[in-house]
Amino acid sequence: MSAFPATRLRRLxxxxxxxxxxxxxxxxxxxxxxxxxxxxxxxxxxxxPAMGRHSIEDVVAEAGELVSLGxxxxxxxxxxxxxEKDDEGSGAWADDGIVQRALRALRAxxxxxxxxxxxxxxxxxxxxxxGVLRDGEVQNDETLELLARTAVSHVEAGxxxxxxxxxxxxxxxxxxxxxxxxxxxxxxxxxASAFYGPFREVAESTPQEGDRRGYQMDPANVREALRECELxxxxxxxxxxxxxxxxxxxxxRAVRERxxxxxxxxxxxxxxxxxxxAAAKGYLDERQAALESLxxxxxxxxxxxFSYWTKDLARWx
Ligand code: PBG
Numbered sequence: 001m002s003a004f005p006a007t008r009l010r011r012l013x014x015x016x017x018x019x020x021x022x023x024x025x026x027x028x029x030x031x032x033x034x035x036x037x038x039x040x041x042x043x044x045x046x047x048x049p050a051m052g053r054h055s056i057e058d059v060v061a062e063a064g065e066l067v068s069l070g071x072x073x074x075x076x077x078x079x080x081x082x083x084e085k086d087d088e089g090s091g092a093w094a095d096d097g098i099v100q101r102a103l104r105a106l107r108a109x110x111x112x113x114x115x116x117x118x119x120x121x122x123x124x125x126x127x128x129x130x131g132v133l134r135d136g137e138v139q140n141d142e143t144l145e146l147l148a149r150t151a152v153s154h155v156e157a158g159x160x161x162x163x164x165x166x167x168x169x170x171x172x173x174x175x176x177x178x179x180x181x182x183x184x185x186x187x188x189x190x191x192a193s194a195f196y197g198p199f200r201e202v203a204e205s206t207p208q209e210g211d212r213r214g215y216q217m218d219p220a221n222v223r224e225a226l227r228e229c230e231l232x233x234x235x236x237x238x239x240x241x242x243x244x245x246x247x248x249x250x251x252x253r254a255v256r257e258r259x260x261x262x263x264x265x266x267x268x269x270x271x272x273x274x275x276x277x278a279a280a281k282g283y284l285d286e287r288q289a290a291l292e293s294l295x296x297x298x299x300x301x302x303x304x305x306f307s308y309w310t311k312d313l314a315r316w317x
Contacts, residue, residue, distance in 0.1 A: 019119065020188040022316075023089070023300050024299070025295055025299045026298075027291065027295060027313065027317060029070050029071065029072070029292055029310075029313060029317055030072050031298070031302075031303060031304055031305055032071065032072070032073075032294075032304075032305050032306075032307055032310040032313060033067055033073040033074065033075050033114075033116060033264075033304060033305070033306045033310060034050075034071055034073070034074050034075070034307075034308075034310035034311055035074070035075045035076075035077065035306060035307075035308060036054060036059055036062065036063070036074050036075065036076055036077070037051065037053045037077050037078075037079055037202055037203065037250070038053070038054055038055075038056060038059050038076060038077070038078055038079065038098050038099060038102040039053040039054070039055065039078070039079035039080075039098065039176075040055065040079075040080075040081055040098070041053070042054050042055045042058045042219070045202065047142065047273075047276060047277075047280070048198055048202075048269070048272065048273055048276055048308070049123060050272065050289065050308035050310075050312070051198060051199070051269060051272075051308060053079060053202065056098075056102050056105050057100055057105075059076075059105070059106065060105050060106060060110075063106055063109070063110050063113055064110065065113065065174075066113070066310075066311060066314070067110055067113055068173055068244055069311065069314035070314050071113075071310055071311065071314055072113070072114055073113065073114035073115075073116060074106075074113060074114070074115060074116065075116045075117070075118060075163065075306055076099055076102060076103070076115065076116070076117050076118065076159075076180065077099075077123065077203055077212070078091075078092075078097060078098035078099035078120050078123055079123055079202070079203055079204060080097065080098050080104070080123065080124055080126075081096065081249070081305075084124075085124055085125060086124075086125070086126055087125065087126055087127065087128040087132075087133070088121075088125070088132060088146065088305040089121030089122075089123075089124035089125040089146065090122040090124070091123075092119075092120070092121050092123075092146070092149075092150040093101055093146065093150040093153040093270045094147040094153070095156075095157075097124075097152060097153070099117055099154060099157070100153055100154065100156075101157075103115060103117070103154060103157035103158040104157050104158055104161055107157070108174060109156030110164065111312050114160050115158060115159050115160045115161075115241075116159065116160065116161045116162070116163050116185060117151075117154040117159045117161075117162055117163065118163055118165050118168045119147055119150050119151045119154065119162050119163060119165065119166070119175070120147075120150075120163040120165045121143070121146060121147070121150070121166065122203075122205040122207075123203050123204070123205045123289050126208075126210050127207065127208050127209070128205055128206055128207040129207050129210075129212070130143075130165075130166040130167065130168070130212065130215060131143030131147075131166060131168055131215070132146065133148075136166075136209070136210060137214070138214060138215055140168050140169055140170070140215075141170070142301055143166065143168050143171075144168060144170055144171055144174040145174065146316075147150070147164060147166060147168065147171050147174060147175060148171075148174045148175050148177070148178040148179075149178075151164065151175045151179055151182070152178050154177060154180050155179055159182075160183065161182065161183035161184065161185055161238075162175060162182055162183075162184055162185070163184075163185040163186070163187060163241070164184070164186060164187060164316070165187040165190060165243075165271075166187075166215070167187070167190050167212075167215040167216050167217070168215065169231075170235070172184060172186050172219075172231075172232045172235035172236055172237045172304040173235035173236060175236075176235055176236030176237075176273065177309050182206075183238050183239070184236060184237050184238050184239070185237070185238065185239040185241055185264055185304075186232040186237035186239065186240060186241060187241045187266070188225070188228045188232040188237065188240040188242070188255075189217060189225035189228050189229060189240070189241070189242045189243070189251055189255065189284065190216050190217060190228045190240055190241070190242075190243045190244075191216055191217045191218070191219050191244065192211065192212050192213040192216035192218065192219065193216070193219065193244050193268070193270070194218060194270065195244045195247065195268050195269070195270030195271055196244075196268055196270060197269065197270050197273070198268060198269035198270060198273045199268065199269035199270075202269070219247075221246075222250060222251050222254055225242070225251050225254065225255065226254060226255065226258055229258070229259055230259075233259065233261060234248065237261070238261065238262070239261060239262045239263070239264050239304065240255055240259060240261055240262070240263055240264065240285065241265065241266060241306075242255055242263070242264070242265050242266070242302075243263040243265070243266035243268060244266060244267070244268040244270070244271060245266055245267045245268065245271060245297045245300075245302070245305070246267065246271045246297065247271075247298065248261070248265075248309065249296060249297070249300040250300075252265050252297065252300040252301050252302050253300045253301050255301070256300070256301025257301070262303045262304060263301055263302050263303050263304070264302060264303065264304035264305070264306065265297050265300070265302035265304070265305055265306070266305075266306040266307075267294065267297060267305055267306060267307040267308070269308065271293065272307070272308040272309065275289045275290060275293065276283070278302075287312075287316060290309045290312065290316075291313075291316065294307060294309065294313065
């Protein structure tokens with residue numbers, strides 16, 4: 001192998017066209033999923049525009065805009081009225097629940113749009129934990145049936161795919177048993193992360209007491225993430241997700257190398273908010289920082305990216 005002066009890597013960096021010719025990673029809108037929040041009324045979010053809350057009418061219009069921009073898929077989160085919350089989170093599987101109503105409206109208007117739902121109880125429980133709470137402990141096995149019930153109600157209302165984000169052991173198997181035909185995107189390696197902060201503000205799902213470290217993963221662990229993924233595949237997951245994305249690119253890479261199933265990454269609310277806040281201060285350019293972030297997530301090995309920038313990306317590409 002020859003070295004400098006014969007070899008000069010700058011030769012292929014000289015023009016846009018040359019750089020494009022040798023580019024290893026490209027962003028394709030088809031790989032992106034836009035998260036959407038549905039609630040009783042629309043509430044705009046000035047600082048984090050992609051995290052506004054949509055009424056059902058408004059979410060149908062927003063989906064229409066996304067479809068016309070070429071977006072393939074959305075991930076739905078429901079935010080019920082405060083007084084609808086209870087200890088079990090029964091709003092999660094209510095036939096006339098917020099997500100179920102949104103699904104019926106979206107299914108009717110946008111048959112081609114892939115509708116993925118987040119399956120979890122934390123937005124619906126009064127205590128804000130992702131499962132049944134007893135003596136300060138989230139009860140794993142009792143929660144499984146409630147999650148399966150929630151997933152079934154989503155599919156009955158029109159969901160194309162379900163994405164359990166609760167991190168109970170055995171939830172993929174429980175949902176798979178109830179829904180043999182439904183694509184299941186498992187939040188397989190979901191870490192107990194500070195980067196969910198803005199989401200919890202919007203979704204009003206901060207635990208009243210304690211935190212989620214008893215069920216979400218310790219940020220220090222990567223071998224454990226591979227065990228989570230392996231178990232989820234055995235239980236019937238179709239897609240493995242790593243979450244958050246940017247602080248966990250090594251985990252995305254490790255999952256990519258170990259498994260052949262599609263790998264998803266969730267570019268979470270805190271990752272979006274960091275860039276938004278820095279851009280608002282003039283510290284960096286949002287578009288460049290976002291494109292660089294999304295490219296890094298793809299480069300690490302993600303096939304599918306859940307990102308609040310999906311709609312912006314549609315305009316940027
Ligand atoms: C629900 C859920 C959370 C996120 C997705 N599903 C919050 C949490 O686990 O506390 C976070 C998404 C984001 O931060 O963008 N369990």
